Amino acid sequence: ATNLTFMRYNDDVMGSDTKVSGNPMYGLKASSKEKSFIAAMDSTKRSFDLAAFSTNDFPAEEAAKYGKANPDKFRKLDISAVTLDGEDEIKALSKQIKNNEVTFDDAISEKSTKYYTGTDGKLSVPYYYGLLNIIQNAEDAEKTVALAKGAVSDPVQTKSGWTIFRVDSDAKAADFTDEATVNTVLEYLKSSEKGYIENFYSERAKAFISEAKLSSFDAACEKFSITKADVAAFPVNYGNSPFYNSTPSDVAELAGLSTNEAVLEKMFKLKKDEMSEPFVLASNVIVARCTGVQKDAPADLANFDSNVAQTDQSCSQTNLKRFDGVVDDFMTTYFKYFISGDEQN
Structure with a gap:
């Protein structure tokens, strides 16, 4: 019952x-x-041509250029760290280390939470930008790097817990002619400076638009080595409601569109043959051209x-x-x- x-x-x-x-x-x-x-929400549809610039293809030479303009971020560090959750705990441990009651290496193996290091106590991201990311106050990062070889810092507040650092050897300047260093810059940009990459491709996309206006969308795709994506007509369907036709799932460039209100608005404001300004969607900077506006019969709501x-x-x-x-x-x-x-x- x-x-x-x-x-x-x-x-x-x-x-x-x-x-x-x-x-x-x-x-x-x-x-x-x-x-x-x-x-009726399903009846008005638009079709599009898309020119997508993948941010995953950011050129190595541009990464090297960024590195040369920001060399300090990519100084290679050789620093060990001990992290504890509480300020009082780390102060007590720091005092013990200074009084030679506990060695720094023993503190690493027996006490450290290792939030920012491997099992050996070395920083997991051994670059200055990595140190900046974990320390609350940027001034403390520079003071740490400036320590003499073998010196131990005072307790420093980090994003999680409190940390004392030991400089195991002097920092090394980055060599931006080295492929591994350039790859490090690339990974940094992709994880921490996506906007820099997106701005680079937005400028290329603006040049694409200028070319398309002078010649044609297809000619601009050929000049910029872009494979044009043809998108069949579809309606606005925020969140891909099950009540009517959804955003095309077979167009990789439109991944995430169904929940991106700003981009949906930009695309569905376009008139036939009108091009959008560059917009960011997932890992692409895109220029869209509306190729048609059609009014279909209302959806079948069986x-x-x-x-x-x-x-x-x-x-x-x-x-x-x-x-x-x-x-x-x-x-x-x-x-x-x-x-x-x-x-x-």
Whole structure:
């Protein structure tokens, strides 16, 4: 009876596929005008040509140029570190090290949380930019690097916990003619300075637009060695609602479009043959040209009631998990009772 009561409550609130005389028996009822409104959202579609500049292809020579303009960031460091969670703890340990009661190496192996190092205590990112990323105050980073070989720093506040550093050898200037160093700069730019790469390709995309206006979109693609992407007509569908046609899934350049309101707005404001300004979508800087605007018949909403019920259920489950009093122990319970074979419980 309890289960039947729950099922009836669920159907009343969420709806179900059960119908009487063609009308839903349970759940909130949708008016014909609501259905027509949603169906009409699918009718206006646009098709596009895309020219995409992948930020993953950032040239090594441009990375080297960035490195030469910012050489300090890429100084190679040989520094060991001991990190503890509390300020009082690290101060006490620092005092012990200075009094030769504990060696720095013993502190690494026996006490350090190793948030920023390997098991040997050496910095995991042995460059000055890596040190800047973990220290709260940039001035402390420069003071650390300026220490003499073998010297140990005072406790320094880091992003997690407190740290004392030991300089094992002097910092080395970066050699930007070395391939490994240039690759280090590339990785840094991709992880920490994406905007720099995006700006580089935005400038190229603006040059592409100028060329396309002088000649044609196709000619500009050929000149800039871009493979044009042809996108079939589709409607605005933020979040890929199940009620009507979604964003094309077969166009890699449009990955993430369905949840990017700003880019959807830019693309669907375009008139036929109009080009967009460069925009960033995922790992691409893109120029879009609208190749057509069409008005189709409204979408077929044969599964409207079922989709409404499924959407309501999904939203309710998501909102339920957001309450502070709800703890999701499903996986823990599943592994305890079903995987581990705990028959006692």
